[in-house]
Amino acid sequence: MPDAIDLARQLRVHLDSLRAAGVLFVPRGEPLVIASTQGAHAPRSEPEPPPDPLAARRHELAVLAAEVEACDRCPELFSTRTRTVFGVGPIDPDVAFLGEAPGGDEDRAGEPFVGKAGQLLTRIINACGFTRDEVYIFNMAKCRPPGAAGSGSANRQPTPEECANCRPFFERQLDLVRPKFLVALGNIPAKALLNTTTGITRLRGKMYEYRGVPLLCTFHPSYLLRDETGERKRDVWEDMKLLLRTMGREVPPVKKG
């Protein structure tokens, strides 16, 4: 049996080792109090609720949109734009539609695809069984490329340099929105995403993948507006049927008239 002096010595050694481990005192009848790493007397606090991942992504998208608003990487576009055109729609949509750049109507409204081509895109979206506010709509370049001086043209296409300038914004936006499927509209986004010089006529009609998102390429609605034969519209509908079948969705019957 250890005597009282032995017990006192053992207790002192034990208390010293507890102190070295951060235990500052041992109240009688209470659990041990462990010193926090921030400070010996930090009060106990309730654990923080886990962050809402959707709210965090919405916040990051808002921060990204503010960065775009302040961007001056393309001097001509920065100096001539009325406003930047970031994108509209919910995050985690079933499908997102990607164009090349805003036109004049979009530049004034601050929303992509609101002019004639946008109205046609809305009809295509509706024909697929979606409403416009169920899908995400955005462009590769966030500012309107103005018409070339003296050309009489309302808009020109964004240059490869302008697309490259804006690409980091587009990629972060795509990663935050996380559509289940992506549709590239026209030559410029299709070629850029697939890193190819092959034109849209040969790229359409197949599924690809971009940054882990299944990708379909098809004609831009503004091209359909110029196509008097109606053939390109039929091609786009074939592409949409491929998209819907790949998504596992029913193909709605075509409405006549």
Ligand code: SF4
């Ligand atoms: S197009 Fe994109 S990179 Fe160019 S100025 Fe606008 S936001 Fe910036």
